[in-house]
Amino acid sequence: MNYSFSNRIAALQPSIIREILKASSGQNVIPFSAGNPAPETFPIEAIRTFTQSILEQDPVTALQYGITEGYAPLRDTLTTHLKTGFDTGKASDELFIVSGAQQGIELACKVFCNEGDTIICESPSFIGSLNSFRASGANLVGVPMETDGMDIGKLEHALQTEQNVKLIYVIPSFQNPTGFTTSLEKRKAIYDLAKKYGVMILEDNPYGELRFSGEDVATIKSMDDEGLVIYVGSFSKILSAGLRVGYVLAPSEVVQKMVVAKQGEDVHTAMLPQILAHKFMTEYNYAEHISSIRAIYRRKSALMIDKLQEHMGESITFTQPDGGLFLWCDLPAHIPMLDYAKTAAAEGVAVVPGTAFLVDENEPCNAIRLNFSTPSDEQIVKGIEILGQVLHKF
Amino acid sequence: MNYSFSNRIAALQPSIIREILKASSGQNVIPFSAGNPAPETFPIEAIRTFTQSILEQDPVTALQYGITEGYAPLRDTLTTHLKTGFDTGKASDELFIVSGAQQGIELACKVFCNEGDTIICESPSFIGSLNSFRASGANLVGVPMETDGMDIGKLEHALQTEQNVKLIYVIPSFQNPTGFTTSLEKRKAIYDLAKKYGVMILEDNPYGELRFSGEDVATIKSMDDEGLVIYVGSFSKILSAGLRVGYVLAPSEVVQKMVVAKQGEDVHTAMLPQILAHKFMTEYNYAEHISSIRAIYRRKSALMIDKLQEHMGESITFTQPDGGLFLWCDLPAHIPMLDYAKTAAAEGVAVVPGTAFLVDENEPCNAIRLNFSTPSDEQIVKGIEILGQVLHKF
Known part of the structure; x- marks a missing residue:
């Protein structure tokens, strides 16, 4: 054939x-x-204990179909965690669970981009996301990374000259691959440009909590008064990568579309890993x-x-x-x-x-x-x- | 916004x-x-025991990133299971793991269909698949179901008259929603038509092993000398739905493309559920x-x-x-x-x-x-x- x-x-x-x-x-x-x-x-020891307790106390919830949006207690806990810890999330936002941050990134592209539509990316950027965008038929435009984030002049130039720009994809903290962190000024500038040109921001923050020197910088999502930012987080670097649990915080209207698209991809994220992530956040010394x-x-x-x-x-x-x-x-x-x-x-x-x-x-x-x-x-x-x-x- | x-x-x-x-x-x-x-x-009891043993014996494999194709021992076991139990799978085929059968169905569509391309479906058919195809921008054409499978005359008519037909989607055994099983004669006829018109068959078989009366009918994939059939199976109805583990058996060349597409969606299927599925198949009285x-x-x-x-x-x-x-x-x-x-x-x-x-x-x-x-x-x-x-x- x-x-x-x-x-x-x-x-x-x-x-x-x-x-x-x-x-x-x-x-x-x-x-x-x-x-x-x-x-x-x-x-590992806590994962053993939690898993055993889940399979003793409520095995059927862990093994039966769940809803696409994810395990409700985990969604609630994460919503609170982002709000209290990072001032991230408004009343008009909603959080749902994905099968690793990669799925959140792919769904954002699926929901906003027709084939041939443009995504502006930091260049260099995370190869997994770039390949996911490519597999969706998106057109990628790179904006050079500087040590404090994207070249803002070139970002605006791209927004002015490229056709059908739908997303600006950024990893503002300890970027993969450069390790660069986008400064607060540039985060504000990126947000303002997104607002000016009516483009969504896809903020990928898998390493956000892994700061080992310096001071936290506000997330772009924390500035999001207009509902422009899709924020993606992950348990891969803080609990386990193999469990494939991530989350997306975005305006409810956007989340509704992403959930429909997710349903067509894997129905829902595996339940046992979701319940495990919830126990990890609520019954372990997270800090x-x-x-x-x-x-x-x-x-x-x-x-x-x-x-x-x-x-x-x-x-x-x-x-x-x-x-x-x-x-x-x-x-x-x-x-x-x-x-x-x-x-x-x-x-x-x-x-x-x-x-x-x-x-x-x-x-x-x-x-x-x-x-x-x-x-x-x-x-x-x-x-x-x-x-x-x-x-x-x- | x-x-x-x-x-x-x-x-x-x-x-x-x-x-x-x-x-x-x-x-x-x-x-x-x-x-x-x-x-x-x-x-449940076996899942408890197996999970505990996985997290005792090799926790890091269960918790670390895995490869997109899936857990190798599970792939091998399933390949043998399909071959020995159902004469399904040729040397030119390859099997990989997906996050539930739904993902296999979605990936088949992604890999073969441009937006607007046609998928011929049984009508009625499984709503989850239809919505997944719709979310990918495919054009759906229904062929009426009869008690022994699709109306073959109408299937051929659709193949003759519809533009850019890329897939024929069938659930040959105990179909959802009708419960109908496609007869051996009609399975052969569907395969022959796919060959004649150069169209791939997507064979969805989540209930195949759940026969409670009558005799097994050969899978369409077992007839696949030309590499036309993508076969999708699942652990959802025989082990646990919430673990989200399924598999795809297809020609290697097709599998390679589906794996690249899967990588962009969720990197790989959660490891603990995959290892659990493997133990279930090899250390439990499966039959x-x-x-x-x-x-x-x-x-x-x-x-x-x-x-x-x-x-x-x-x-x-x-x-x-x-x-x-x-x-x-x-x-x-x-x-x-x-x-x-x-x-x-x-x-x-x-x-x-x-x-x-x-x-x-x-x-x-x-x-x-x-x-x-x-x-x-x-x-x-x-x-x-x-x-x-x-x-x-x-």
């Missing part, structure tokens, strides 16, 4: 970057290329747990930075993030980045070529992304040493 | 039927309108469990049929299904079906108007769908008595 795939799916091309990642996915490779939370951040995760990432980030300075300090520049899971390293101009990544993989260290995160992979970019949450401390020490050796070979 | 939703989402209209269902969703209503598996079919579910539904179906005959036998006609969860009841021509359903709801019995399942809800249909898996035996006895009283009022 000669398959005739839909245009949006047929257009997705396997990229050279994915080939590099495949080549470096072996068991003995040091995984600076991943984005997994550190396994020691999973509250202390978050604080312990922050301490782990503070240590790992500092260790990686320390080793980078030791082995490559004079040659490269890199972010010193205030939270999240990633560092963004600019290689010297004379080093061919893709060759560097390939050689590093051959030497047993996987990194992600920065071009993977660009809206247009063919644009120039001489950076690599390093993840410090997945590797062990020993792997960080050894891996950065190897990256230094590879650098000096070039 | 005046939201401008995408065309496919904006076109979704709340239907009169959903309003009836909402009105009849109260706590004290007898739920003949549902499609939930009977809670007594959940192997005995299926046999016990069949016995429960055999009894419930017989009870409902018995009561229908007692209270309304002379007035209505209904299916006597060989499996699944549903009966389809044709009301006498003089009874206005929607009024009947509304009155029944007011009297405390929820049924689904048959029009809900039509490709075009405005077509004539004087049937209702009755579910016998959700209500208790007592509710079946009382509910059918009330439905009889309501009928005699008209």
Whole structure:
């Protein structure tokens, strides 16, 4: 059979970057290329206890069909958590549960974008979201990231010149892949431009609570008097990634459409993980747990930075993030980045070529992304040493 | 903000039927309108034991990110199960895990259909699938169901006259909503027509193992020498609906595209439910469990049929299904079906108007769908008595 795939799916091309990642996915490779939370951040003992108690006390709710909007007690708890902790959420907003933040991002696109409509993205940005938008047939326009967020002048230029712009997609805190945090001024500017041009903002905040230095910056959603912001959060980095529980806070009218679209995708998010997330938020020492995760990432980030300075300090520049899971390293101009990544993989260290995160992979970019949450401390020490050796070979 | 939703989402209209269902969703209503598996079919004790053992033995695999294709041991077990139990699956096929069968159905549409492309459906058919196709912007064409499957002449006529037909969507065994099973002859005819016109078949088989009388009929996928069939299965009716685990068996080339599309939707299906499904298939007495579910539904179906005959036998006609969860009841021509359903709801019995399942809800249909898996035996006895009283009022 000669398959005739839909245009949006047929257009997705396997990229050279994915080939590099495949080549470096072996068991003995040091995984600076991943984005997994550190396994020691999973509250395993509590998950055991909570799961047992759920399956003793009310197994049928955990195992039967649920409603698409999600487990009501979890929705209520999250609504309160966002309001009291981050002043985020108005009376006109509603919160519903999704199967990981990725689904919230995909649904926002589905609900607002016809094929060919434009989404303005930070460039570089999270590859999972970019690929999801591409699979939906959206047209992506990148706005360069600066250390304090998108280039606002270029954002306004894009809003003025691009056709059918429906969403501005941003990861304001400890961005993936750069680790940059968008300043309060730029958050306000982005919101004001969205209002001026009548475009929705998709605020993706999976790392928001993982700040290990500096002060919290207000969410864009907290400024949302006009109902312009779809806010997406996740349990993946604070409880468990494999449970696939995230949430969306957005104007009720938008949530109603997203819920109908979700129903057609997976009916509802698995119940046992939802009830588990609820117990985690209400019966566990949530604040202390978050604080312990922050301490782990503070240590790992500092260790990686320390080793980078030791082995490559004079040659490269890199972010010193205030939270999240990633560092963004600019290689010297004379080093061919893709060759560097390939050689590093051959030497047993996987990194992600920065071009993977660009809206247009063919644009120039001489950076690599390093993840410090997945590797062990020993792997960080050894891996950065190897990256230094590879650098000096070039 | 005046939201401008995408065309496919904006076109979704709340239907009169959903309003009836909402009105009849109260706590004290007898739920003949549902499609939930009977809670007594959940192997709760085994789920407790397996979950505990998973979280003791390998918690990190259950809680960490997994690959999009799914948990490898579960994929292998299901591949073997389909091959040995149902002669279903060729060397050129591949199996991957989805977040419930609904996701497999949605992904098939996403991968093959551009907006406006046509999907030929049985009419009536499963409302969840129809709404998912609608939310993707597909054009639906219904082919009337007969007691032994689609009207084959009308199917061929549709294949000849409709533009851009990409999928034929069928539920061959104990169809939702009719309970009809497509005969072997018609399965062959549907396959031959798909081959002749170069169209893919989407075979949805959530109830396949729930046969409580008669002999198994070969799956359409078992005839698939040309790689035309996407087969979708589910754990919802044999293990737990709330865990959201299903699977897709399709030609590898198709699976690769569906996996990319799935990645953009939810990255992967929740790991703990996948590992649980694997343990259920390999460490539990699967055959005995299926046999016990069949016995429960055999009894419930017989009870409902018995009561229908007692209270309304002379007035209505209904299916006597060989499996699944549903009966389809044709009301006498003089009874206005929607009024009947509304009155029944007011009297405390929820049924689904048959029009809900039509490709075009405005077509004539004087049937209702009755579910016998959700209500208790007592509710079946009382509910059918009330439905009889309501009928005699008209």
